[in-house]
Amino acid sequence: ELKVEQNPLFLSMQEGKNYTIYCNYSTTSDRLYWxxxxxxxxxxxxxxxxxxGAVKQEGRLMASLDTKARLSTLHITAAVHDLSATxxxxxxxxxxxxxxxxxxxxxxxx
Amino acid sequence: EPxxxxxxxxxxxxxxxxxxxxxxxxxxxxxxxxYRQILGQxxxxxxxxxxxxxxxxxxxxxxQFSVERPDGSNFTLKIRSTKLEDSAMYFCASIPGxxxxxxxxxxxxxxxxx
Numbered sequence: 001e002l003k004v005e006q007n008p009l010f011l012s013m014q015e016g017k018n019y020t021i022y023c024n025y026s027t028t029s030d031r032l033y034w035x036x037x038x039x040x041x042x043x044x045x046x047x048x049x050x051x052x053g054a055v056k057q058e059g060r061l062m063a064s065l066d067t068k069a070r071l072s073t074l075h076i077t078a079a080v081h082d083l084s085a086t087x088x089x090x091x092x093x094x095x096x097x098x099x100x101x102x103x104x105x106x107x108x109x110x
Numbered sequence: 111e112p113x114x115x116x117x118x119x120x121x122x123x124x125x126x127x128x129x130x131x132x133x134x135x136x137x138x139x140x141x142x143x144x145y146r147q148i149l150g151q152x153x154x155x156x157x158x159x160x161x162x163x164x165x166x167x168x169x170x171x172x173x174q175f176s177v178e179r180p181d182g183s184n185f186t187l188k189i190r191s192t193k194l195e196d197s198a199m200y201f202c203a204s205i206p207g208x209x210x211x212x213x214x215x216x217x218x219x220x221x222x223x224x
Contacts, residue, residue, distance in 0.1 A: 031210065033212055033213075035212075041217065041218075042201065042215045042216060042217045042218055043153065043201065043213075043215045044215075045212035045213070045214070048210060048211075048212050050210055088152070088153065090153075093213075095141070095158050095160065095165035095166045096155070096158070096166050097143055097145070097155035097156075097157075097158050097166065097168070098145075098153075098155060098213065099155065100152045100153040100154070101152065102151070102152045103152055103153075
């Protein structure tokens with residue numbers, strides 16, 4: 001059974017700071033996804049990581065994948081309030097669907 | 111940009127009643143999914159659907175649940191006899207092909223069972 005664990009589950013940080021969210025998963029498989037969810041809203045795709053060593057960046061967010069360590073990270077650089085949201089990582093895909101982590105609830109304070 | 115649309119946005123029903131949640135996936139997409147998210151919790155896979163039949167389903171997707179693509183555009187999730195614990199946000203999602211594409215999620219239907 002594929003398990004996906006995120007930490008931290010809750011993070012409060014100040015604007016301008018850097019931080020990293022970690023996503024560990026239990027079985028080898030390709031494809032790691034990061035999603036963002038604003039309160040009461042849908043899930044917005046941020047990144048798709050397809051292979052070991054993959055790194056993708058969009059604005060202040062950067063995601064990476066280490067398949068040997070079964071670890072993905074989402075790094076936030078110089079956080080701004082607009083990045084406050086819940087961030088989910090997910091593995092798997094295809095007909096089996098995605099297995100999501102519990103999400104990291106991120107609050108960025110001025 | 112094409113979107114996955116879901117209706118209604120909020121449905122309130124009494125325990126034991128049947129509900130149908132509706133979704134219109136993106137038109138050229140081939141694979142369709144239903145997920146649910148109990149308030150404040152993680153997103154859980156319910157079922158995947160391809161070529162007019164279920165591909166995979168989770169343990170959550172028991173005999174009370176069914177899916178259908180009745181007319182080539184709509185994709186529905188039916189809960190036959192709702193329970194209190196069915197209260198959740200239900201998301202429909204679709205992808206054009208199986209490999210590498212992220213799921214495109216709809217805005218969800220909040221189901222409240224009283």
